[in-house]
Every structure is written in structure tokens, then in C-alpha cells.
Amino acid sequence: MDKIIGEAFNELQNYLYKLTPAIEKTVQYFRGQKEDQGLNLLIPIIDGLHWVIEVVHAAKDWLIHYNIMMDENVMNENLREMVSAMEHQDYVLLADVLEYELLPVLQQLGKALEEVL
Template sequence: MEQNKQKLELLETSCEMIDSLVSRIEQAVTLYHGGKEAEGSQKIIPIIDDLEQLMQAMTLTADVQVEKVEVFVLNDFLTEIVSAFENQDYVLLADLFEYEVSPVLQAWKEKILVTFEA
């Protein structure tokens, strides 16, 4: 029981982390679209680290999730993000975060919230 409580707390923290990530992604995307690639990139690196932590949290809490969060969905995007970053393709990078990663995170949050409604 204690372990499930800890997992539920981790899910709660994950919801807060998703809100933070989406907000920081919006800031980075705005910087990229505004031609401030260096500033955008400074924001993206910690975002990627936090995405990895979030993915680990989703994996650790899978057994208490009512609607399963599919972590693998982000893996393809992360590969593309790394490639875009290495190629300094900041338009693609911004688009990936804005149109692919943020919606996935929002969907994850909705699935997490179902667990607390159950």
C-alpha cells in the first residue's frame, strides 16, 4: 500500500512537471521563432533532461495508472529532436516541441488525472 501511495504522489508531481514543461517549451519555441536560437537552446537542454525524468516516472508508475501512459511515443520525437539540435535546424526543433511533444505531454496529463478521478 505504501508503495502505491508513493507512486500516486509521483504521478501528482508528474502533473506539475508537465505544466512546467509545457510552459518552458512555449518559452523556448517563442525564442526560436524570434531568431534567438542560443537562448532557446539554453532552455531546451534542461527540458530534455526533465522529459527523460518524466518518462522514467511514467514507467515506474505504470501499474497504478488507470489509463496507461505510453512512454514510447516520445522516443521517436526525442531522436528527431537530437538530430535537429545537432543539425542546428531550429525551425524543426521548435515545431517538434510545439506540435509533437507538447500535445503528447497534455495527453499524458489527462491520462494521469483519470487515475485520481477513479
């Protein structure tokens, strides 16, 4: 594995270890009707998700080589759904997208990277 790609994968894996608990905490806030606290965490989470998508896109060939798949289009669609939920102040939908759509994908990506590294 190329040293730069290895470092990028390592950084991505470390970031996922921080991102997934933040998502879980945000879901708890929204489900507990603590929307302000959830929204405070949500902006950095969205920024982090964009970064994850960028890394996956940049390293797509390497990820495919190691049989690691993540559909960027699905991730982007989930982000659009999150934005729509935020605009409509639908925090239940927002929590659902985070918990049932994004979190499993990120956890799977983290496990796959763990096997490669």
C-alpha cells in the first residue's frame, strides 16, 4: 500500500472513531427533544461527513482494490435529506437518517479499514 494512501486511511479510520460517537450523541439529543444541543453538534458532523466523502472519492481506486465500498451518491443523498429535515425542523427524520442511514455505513467503513490496516 502506498504510504500516503495508508496514512490517509489511518487518518480516516481515526476520524470515524470520533465521528460515530458524535452522531450517536446527536441522535440521543434529537430523540430526547434537546434540539439545540443536537444542532450544535450537527454542523461539525456534516462538515466531517463531507470530508469523509472527499477522502473516499480521492482514494476510490485503492478502496476498490481492498474491496471497501461506500456509495458516495447514497451519502450525498442522505446529506440532502438531512438538510431538508433541518429546513423543516423535522428532528425525528434527522435522527432517523443519522441513525439508520449514515451510522451503519460509517461503521462498516471503519471496520473495513481496520481489516486493511
